[in-house]
Amino acid sequence: MIELPFFEDRHRELHGRLQDIASRFDQVALRGETGEVDEAGRDTVRACAELGLCRLLVPAEFGGAGLDLRSICLAREALAASSGLADSVFAVQGLGAYPLALSGNGALCQRYLPRAAEGHAIxxxxxxxxxxxxxxxxxxxxxxxxxxxxxxxxxxxxxxxxxxxxxxxxxxxxxxxxxxxxxxxxxxxxxxxxxxxxxxxxxxxxxxxxxxxxxxxxxxxxxxxxxxxxxxxxxxxxx
Ligand SMILES: Cc1cc2nc3c(=O)[nH]c(=O)nc-3n(C[C@H](O)[C@H](O)[C@H](O)COP(=O)(O)OP(=O)(O)OC[C@H]3O[C@@H](n4cnc5c(N)ncnc54)[C@H](O)[C@@H]3O)c2cc1C
Known part of the structure; x- marks a missing residue:
């Protein structure tokens, strides 16, 4: 891996972990191609949650890993290399979660974001x-x-x-x-x-x-x- 100065240890660790995720998303790509897009989408969120990626989309105070843009880019790069569908579903999970985080409405965030971080809410x-x-x-x-x-x-x-x-x-x-x-x-x-x-x-x-x-x-x-x-x-x- 290239030693880029703007990577911190957490980015190197994440990048390393993402190197062998392709096999997790083979089935997603296949199911998408054969018309099972909803199943492929749910599989994506489940796998992303298991890999800790959904947490990247949620602020730390609501069970996430803190909305670090560079980490999200690393995750999207790895997902897109495996399956465009997986990358899209993950990105939109972020589009659903981020307006809550931006709004600063603590009660609503508490209701939805911890579940989004765990992949239980899409x-x-x-x-x-x-x-x-x-x-x-x-x-x-x-x-x-x-x-x-x-x-x-x-x-x-x-x-x-x-x-x-x-x-x-x-x-x-x-x-x-x-x-x-x-x-x-x-x-x-x-x-x-x-x-x-x-x-x-x-x-x-x-x-x-x-x-x-x-x-x-x-x-x-x-x-x-x-x-x-x-x-x-x-x-x-x-x-
Ligand atoms: C695969 C896919 C997923 C999407 N997912 C979502 C989603 O999750 N949520 C959501 O809300 N939306 C979603 N969208 C919608 C997307 O954001 C819109 O397609 C986008 O905003 C463009 O709108 P439009 O398709 O009506 O194109 P239009 O606004 O009609 O534009 C058509 C073309 O005209 C050009 N154009 C428009 N206005 C001008 C102007 N004033 N001057 C010069 N050129 C102009 C545009 O650049 C474009 O090339 C999705 C779209 C796609 C294709």
Missing amino acids: GAFALTEPEAGSDAGALATRARPEGDGYVLDGGKVFISNATIASFFVVFARTAEGSKRAISAFVVDAEAPGLSIVRRQHVTAPHPLAEIRLSGCRVPAANRLGEEGDGMRLALGTLD
Whole structure:
């Protein structure tokens, strides 16, 4: 291994451990190619958890290893060398977990992140809509305040991990206009009103789907940060 000055001992140790993981993901690649994408996705998360990789995506105070970007890059490099599907599922596990960490909402983090670190919860990140891709600020999904929560209505497309997720971070409009109009919510996959509309097939197989939110009630406690923090959390996560 090249002695790179910006590698600390923990990176060398991780890099060494990752050298022989390819065999763990042979079956993932095979299952993905034969259409068993959900099974391949779940196998990925299980194997990543056993290897301690899911912990890399979670802050230390919630059972993780501390969100070290260099370690995450090493993990992704090794996973991608074995299976593009495995790398994608792992990356999206991070996209699901990171908005919680960024929001600083301790109670929500405590509910989801330790399970994500152990691979017992799979996350997804639901931003894109049919008319809001690159221009994410144009999203039309609404979150209407009602009682002690919100009611979400709208649709999302191209959502990775959708068919295996246990929770989604959903971005929805809580105000008109473009300034601080979008908020982020954690929605359990089994929440009434959240459904998978159809799988979406792309060249490289992975658990990708269109989802629908129809009168989907979310407690106010599941909002990440304040109303209007959604775009900051979305872009901060993608960065
Ligand atoms: C495999 C896959 C997985 C994905 N997973 C997720 C996910 O987990 N969660 C999620 O929320 N989204 C996901 N997405 C959606 C992805 O983020 C969007 O595809 C992306 O934001 C682009 O949006 P779009 O496809 O609508 O393309 P468009 O926004 O319609 O863009 C089409 C093309 O036009 C170009 N373009 C757009 N606007 C301009 C402009 N103003 N000037 C010049 N050129 C422009 C773009 O660069 C692009 O080449 C996924 C997409 C794919 C393909």
